[in-house]
Amino acid sequence: MELDALCDQAVLAAVELGDIGRSGRSAMLRSAAAALEERREALVRVADQETALGQQRLTGELTRTIYQLGLFADVVDEGSYLEATIDHAGTTPMGPRPDLRRILRPLGPVAVFGASNFPFAFSVPGGDTASALAAGCPVIAKVHEAHPATSVMARDALLEGARAAGVSTGVLNLVFGQEAGALLVQHPGVQAVGFTGSLPVGKLLHGLASSRACPIPFYGELGALNTVVVCEQAARSRGPEIGRGLTASFTLGVGQFCTKPGLVLLPASDAGRGLLDALVHGVRGTSAGVMLSARTSSGFATRTDALRQLPGVTALAEGSERPTDRGWWGRPLLLLAKPEALRDLLTEECFGPVLVAVEYDAPEHLVQLLGRIGPALTATVHADAGDEKEAWSLLSQFSAKVGRVVYNGYPTGVAVTWAMQHGGPYPATVGSIHTSVGQTAVRRWLRPICFQDLPDGLLPPELRDSPTGRDVIPRRVDGRSSGALDRTD
């Protein structure tokens, strides 16, 4: 179908999403989740054929995707995402003030670009789509070429949920191919873009979104070099454990996570070298895994070859090779780089199972090394008793340039929860003041509107003087936030 027709359908579906109200939309999300659950076996099978991510990983990802739809249904039911705000008429030092009531409303049809590495959670049925539908925005999704059949199956499941809620199929459409994707971002009917993918493609699409006759918000999750710093005492007390944990984290999913740790800074001490030994041991115990596509695999090989050849870089350990000649393999790799080598390529994300270790001499040295590393989605600090001063300094430095700081843990694994932040300053994301994971992701698809002196009966139900039932939501009234305690049910 022509893009114009898809957008026309989406505009009509936007009206339907408004008409069914919050209760209708949460019901829609729940029945979409149920429809995915019903097709679980087939979805996982097809996704595995297309991506080779494996049954276990895909089962978990689908569970997460289904769970996420339910959480956004909860968000819609709870209602505080609307930021309902009432200022009654009154007098101020500026003179009389009218009655003003503010609420958020959907932007209209939006575009969602699926990612290669998450056929469910960051693709057609993923967080961008779920949050946009929750907000009341129809979605036109650009399917990633790595999993078209999975995407069509997922779309069908979501549409079953929509139909059950009385919404027509225009609520979710698919487009295929890079050219269609570029046209989608430029189409006047599209009001915002959610994108998960590479920096070059993200930059290109952001440029298109910004240079439209009518520019639109572009929310791009692009990628990151996620740094892990291990302090002296932590290396001393938990070296082998951190070595194991870090190995598991950077090789998880064949290193194809945007939160994959790509750089570890270790103390140049006995404890640090002990941890390095543990990493070497750990990596030698891993195996090569099948990557997402031939392009991903060859990109990884080319990039790691380039890294190995940099002056000051040594390959310390590799995972065992799989007994096959020409699959899309990614073989875990641990590199050691001299501190002076930490620049250019070594400070950029390398998608796949590679970890670069660098030894630092002293806290001052660490500050200097961190100064060469750009913003990222996450940063991780391992610190134990005795590392307090260093930990405090690291937290302060990292807070200025990442979206999530992990303490004595590992950055892979992004919980879907109210407090999650998945986003960071550019180039981790474009539009870093938003998140693509967690309940607050819904904020990206909404804009405020204020009603001045509107009669009660003409107001959205959540803004009326005495809302009832589901229309009772947390509100800020005359400057005072009511929170959930406002609810009477």
Add this chain to the structure above:
Amino acid sequence: MELDALCDQAVLAAVELGDIGRSGRSAMLRSAAAALEERREALVRVADQETALGQQRLTGELTRTIYQLGLFADVVDEGSYLEATIDHAGTTPMGPRPDLRRILRPLGPVAVFGASNFPFAFSVPGGDTASALAAGCPVIAKVHEAHPATSVMARDALLEGARAAGVSTGVLNLVFGQEAGALLVQHPGVQAVGFTGSLPVGKLLHGLASSRACPIPFYGELGALNTVVVCEQAARSRGPEIGRGLTASFTLGVGQFCTKPGLVLLPASDAGRGLLDALVHGVRGTSAGVMLSARTSSGFATRTDALRQLPGVTALAEGSERPTDRGWWGRPLLLLAKPEALRDLLTEECFGPVLVAVEYDAPEHLVQLLGRIGPALTATVHADAGDEKEAWSLLSQFSAKVGRVVYNGYPTGVAVTWAMQHGGPYPATVGSIHTSVGQTAVRRWLRPICFQDLPDGLLPPELRDSPTGRDVIPRRVDGRSSGALDRTD
């Protein structure tokens, strides 16, 4: 001083703004407000010399500006703007979840572009600066050439407030001239831009902000054709009153407000014609006023000449001319346009005291006419008993494309309050999901960060398990919003 040096200063000031904490920043805003109050007489005098806006208008604008600083101090004290969110560790259908705590943190130094028509409220000491400082972001302001001396005086007052709070002068610097402004938007030290001004300049700067090596958010309030629709019964019962009110609104401040009503749609009926007569009468009773600059005045003259010469456009009434030859006058003008003429220039903002009236035959006709009008900051509906159906339809249409809907009132006068929304879909603003007026304007300068499993003592005080005193703020804990009732003081 070189821009590099200003940005370096600003980075240091950002640390200071963090160090003094919320209580320090609210004290700073209040002492800045007090310093402006102390200089009131001189500020108004100089601003009047530079802008000719008149003592009364400027006194009111300064009062508003001072009041606004105090409101942002209240916002900082109240603390819910931080969106503090805690999800304790627990189990989920996805397995164990770590402890996650989210809060908003300042973006860093930001650029603010002052507007010609508001030397105080939308310039150096205005809402963008006040909200950025409240958020903890130092400001580098590009001074509008229409009021440089006022800007320097206002800067000095704000810095007196900063000094009293222990913050150095890097917290607020000024740059002058278009070239410096363009460089400012492109400087790597600047993390976001607040702009109030014309569409062409806003487009240019937005392009610069988006095409940087590291793109940054651009919040641009650009302008709007604000539409007023009068329904039949309202025209019938309140025609003369609406005529007077509308005349006052579009000529207020010589029509130099971004919320100035520029188009009124009236019923083609006896009641509508009665209202039109009242408008004619009202406009004839007005006088020409001094506009902001020679360029504003000549721009208004050129534009209104073009409008008058459009086919289907008739000049119905003008304000009386001032007895002088070559001042920067703007003479109120009422035009009547045939419905078929409503396109192109007539659907764009004309800055200055001109109002275009168009008669509509029937509700269906109205829908068609409104379809030709783009997004705007505001839209206004006048409706009385008997107009319900029409009013409902108008509200629905306007809600889709403006930031504020006014009912039986006038759009000029933008209250500074929690519920205000000053922004709308492009071209009213770039970044329409934010507001430049009202307490939520602070959101533009903040980004979320999430702490995973951070020990209590290393967390920002507002995220700790048992905050005390001023650190007790409304939070969402395990999905439940506590609202202000969490406070113990």
